[in-house]
Amino acid sequence: MGQPAAILIAGPTASGKSGLALQLAERLGGTVINADSMQVYGDLRVITARPTREEEARVPHLLYGHVDGAENYSVGRWLADARAALDDAAARRLVPIFAGGTGLYFKTLTSGLAAVPPVDADIRVDVRARLDAHGPAVLHAELARHDPAAAERLSPNDRVRIARALEVVLSTGRPLVDWHQQGLPPLLDSARVVRVFLAPDRAELYRRIDGRFSVMLEAGALDEVRAFAARKLDPLLPAMKAHGVPWLIRHLAGELSLDEAADKARADTRHYAKRQFTWFRHQLADWPQLEPDAALENVLSAWSSSP
Template sequence: MTKRAVLIAGPTASGKSGFAMALAKQLGGVIVNADSMQVYDGLRILTARPSEEDEQALPHRLYGHVSSDTRYSVGGWLRDVSPTLQDIWDNKQLPILVGGTGLYFKALTEGIAETPHISEAEHAAFVADHADIDIQDLQERLARLDPVSANKIERNDRQRTLRALMVLEQTGQSLSDWQRSAEQQALLPLAQTVHRVLMPADRSWLYARIEKRFLAMLDDGGEAEALNLLRKNLATGLPVMNAISLPHYATHVNDPETIDRAGVVEKSVRDTRRYAKRQMTWFRNQMKDWPRLDPMEWVNDSDKMLKDLQQIAQELEKQA
């Protein structure tokens, strides 16, 4: 098979996984993870990884393959995805990469440089989301997660502190690690792919889905999953410890008077909404040329998803 692939990006809770599975069924594809949190074991529910039933029904790769005590990054993902893609092509199958980590897609199709590009709009959105957090708390968090960068930033320098934290959140790799990395070339140029971004027209629709899904996660065992991971006493600076809800559960376990269970739920939903907002900002600024799909249309028109799937199939045929 020609080295082609389908890339499906989108914010959390936008319906990416379901769309990718429908596409894989139609085209006989292999679903490959492009989400920085779904690589970790032990957090299937809270990171919204495909269920065991889904993974048995269709081939999935690079999900839950990284130990939670590992500091994984975009560089590690590129090293893992390269032989994965080659194996899929060798078996004359189609890789369908799906996830919400925009930097993974950008690194895959454009390569990565020594430092990540962060637009003014993205930085402004991140600053606004963290406006209610004291600078001392921000610096303490950075010191835990990236002590090398923290030591280089002057006390009370809020802008540089936030930028370092933003790099960590969006890339899974510290700013100091980025600065030590060598340039890497693109593994899969965008021209060899059919690519889409799922972008709902109404943000409130996505926010409602986020809250509903998080409550369902708790009912399905998400809280027990979080507590089991916390019992491992992993270093707080590990990327997995920054997964949605884990910091709040950690505070709840260590000091229940500071935050009760209802507070954990409220703050976790709030954080997920903020994360989705930052994802959409990234897609608007960094993936401007990617065609958009509105998942809200699939709800109102039962035939719309089928039409979108058929359009992707037709574009693949033209590339063959």
């Protein structure tokens, strides 16, 4: 098949993806490309566990912190950004190494993505205002009139997806499923990538998650969230829901002690890690799953042994 085109490193949060990517980039002459939907936001370096400035200085890093927290960054936009990152890597003769925990990003790299046009800004504002005023059940009933298939698929309490589906059908006149039939092509041939899903022992992973949040607080996560909260952005924006952000905002508002907020954030992150395992097991079942300690040599071997 020839030399692989890229290395893809996925796994649950706190599994060591960024560290592995850094090691591989140094060994192979590579650039690390972000595949985590929260690490794109410039406002949130610490709380999203982005690579440090020192790590970013060791090898090129792309698609980290390049999006303002006020933006509703989409998978489609990430795919366009990833295309530009691949072009940059090719121009500089660097091995592209994608690392992150957002499964849909990896799936779109090798499978493509349905293209949904931008939603009218006035419609978005109206839908979000009515969601806040009346709750998701009312909008779910409205969605059932315009897009019955989407309404049947979604829980009446799923605020984010109800809002998204309603915005699309009201803005374009077509249900979301119609747009899913039109797609963007994949960027990489699945037969020409080296893939790995880091699968640490669950108990050890949960210990790492809990300990990492303490490190984040020591590194200034609370001040980072304080500055972000001061922007008073729409709470439905993706960046406003980054793990730890809602709980620390409630602490800053006097609703919770810092210990309570930290415990809630740790629990949310552990639950998210569990969902990541499940998603990859069902959606990308052919990915090799490895313990983090075995991943470096395994990936290097797979890279060098390709014909």
